Amino acid sequence: MAALLVYSEKIDTARELVAGGKQLAAALGLGVSAVALGPGAGAAASELAAAGADTVYVSEDAAFEGWPADAVAAGLAQVADIAGATVVLVGSTRRGKETAPRLAQKLGAGCVSDVNGLIAEDGDLVAARYAFGGATTAREKVATPVKVFAVMPKTFSVEGAIAGAGTVETPTLDVKSSVRVVDRRAKEGDHVNLDAAPLIVGVGRGFNAREDLALGDELAGALGAVVGCTKSLADFEWLGEDRIIGLSGAKTAPDLYLGVGVSGQIQHTVGVAGAKLIAAVNKDKEAPIFAMADYGLVGDLYEVLPALVERLKNV
Ligand SMILES: Cc1cc2nc3c(=O)[nH]c(=O)nc-3n(C[C@H](O)[C@H](O)[C@H](O)COP(=O)(O)OP(=O)(O)OC[C@H]3O[C@@H](n4cnc5c(N)ncnc54)[C@H](O)[C@@H]3O)c2cc1C
Numbered sequence: 001m002a003a004l005l006v007y008s009e010k011i012d013t014a015r016e017l018v019a020g021g022k023q024l025a026a027a028l029g030l031g032v033s034a035v036a037l038g039p040g041a042g043a044a045a046s047e048l049a050a051a052g053a054d055t056v057y058v059s060e061d062a063a064f065e066g067w068p069a070d071a072v073a074a075g076l077a078q079v080a081d082i083a084g085a086t087v088v089l090v091g092s093t094r095r096g097k098e099t100a101p102r103l104a105q106k107l108g109a110g111c112v113s114d115v116n117g118l119i120a121e122d123g124d125l126v127a128a129r130y131a132f133g134g135a136t137t138a139r140e141k142v143a144t145p146v147k148v149f150a151v152m153p154k155t156f157s158v159e160g161a162i163a164g165a166g167t168v169e170t171p172t173l174d175v176k177s178s179v180r181v182v183d184r185r186a187k188e189g190d191h192v193n194l195d196a197a198p199l200i201v202g203v204g205r206g207f208n209a210r211e212d213l214a215l216g217d218e219l220a221g222a223l224g225a226v227v228g229c230t231k232s233l234a235d236f237e238w239l240g241e242d243r244i245i246g247l248s249g250a251k252t253a254p255d256l257y258l259g260v261g262v263s264g265q266i267q268h269t270v271g272v273a274g275a276k277l278i279a280a281v282n283k284d285k286e287a288p289i290f291a292m293a294d295y296g297l298v299g300d301l302y303e304v305l306p307a308l309v310e311r312l313k314n315v
Pocket residue numbers: 133203204205206207229230231232233244245246247248249260261262263264265266267268281282283284287299300301302
């Protein structure tokens with residue numbers, strides 16, 4: 001049976017791809033296979049088999065350490081052959097974005113990247129991705145017999161996914177990486193994982209100075225939220241790039257996104273469109289963010305935030 005093959009080095013994304021891939025595969029008459037690569041990948045393989053993949057191919061070969069794109073693409077191409085894959089979904093993480101086109105080249109396949117929606121239609125797959133700076137969504141099909149899609153995290157949900165009991169296989173893969181790691185250093189600055197954050201306070205240019213962001217931090221602290229920002233604040237180097245939300249940053253899907261001093265330009269809001277609840281504080285009642293907000297507060301953040309924090313402390 002031909003297969004839809006899924007892979008991500010991030011286990012959460014891999015589980016989402018299994019969940020979404022299962023539905024697409026059912027519509028296309030394909031089986032679902034998954035791949036787990038790298039030293040210690042056995043645990044992820046078991047998890048993916050339990051998450052509903054029919055077969056999980058695992059290789060703990062040291063060449064996959066750190067998931068270098070050349071080795072991973074070579075390994076995936078070999079697994080795709082073994083599995084008879086006609087569709088490959090790769091998680092569009094930083095590593096996945098590098099891997100998917102290399103894999104497509106090896107398979108002679110067409111590739112769509114930054115996919116944020118994938119549906120089965122008339123026996124084929126139609127991918128959605130943002131175009132024209134996020135102003136519209138393009139629908140794209142791949143014409144080659146084998147198709148590769150790099151799918152953004154959170155495109156599919158694992159909610160309601162049906163557990164399975166797939167088999168785990170350990171093929172021998174012939175891979176080596178031309179990347180030689182000479183040193184590993186921790187990235188400077190703080191790190192956040194906005195993708196997984198359930199509560200986010202988004203801060204924007206409404207803050208007049210870097211020090212004033214302490215007000216946003218206090219609000220986030222009172223809510224138990226993570227601070228994300230517009231690209232403008234990262235461009236000012238007030239916050240790190242890890243905190244950018246939007247086209248050039250994280251595509252989040254929190255329970256609550258509270259935008260403060262954020263105008264709501266499309267390049268930012270594509271990163272919060274998946275939020276369950278959107279709230280905004282802005283002194284301009286015409287700010288575009290209010291058009292998508294469930295709750296809006298027109299006011300000066302310098303007055304609103306201290307009052308809000310005070311109130312939250314007493315809840
Ligand atoms: C190719 C491309 C990619 C991009 N990618 C991204 C991206 O990934 N993420 C992103 O965020 N942006 C991105 N941008 C930039 C984006 O277009 C906007 O410029 C940016 O999001 C605006 O940031 P902002 O809302 O902080 O600032 P502004 O648009 O300047 O808005 C500031 C808001 O603060 C309000 N305000 C001012 N003072 C106060 C106050 N005292 N109290 C309350 N409200 C106040 C104002 O009314 C205004 O609405 C991209 C742009 C391009 C061209």
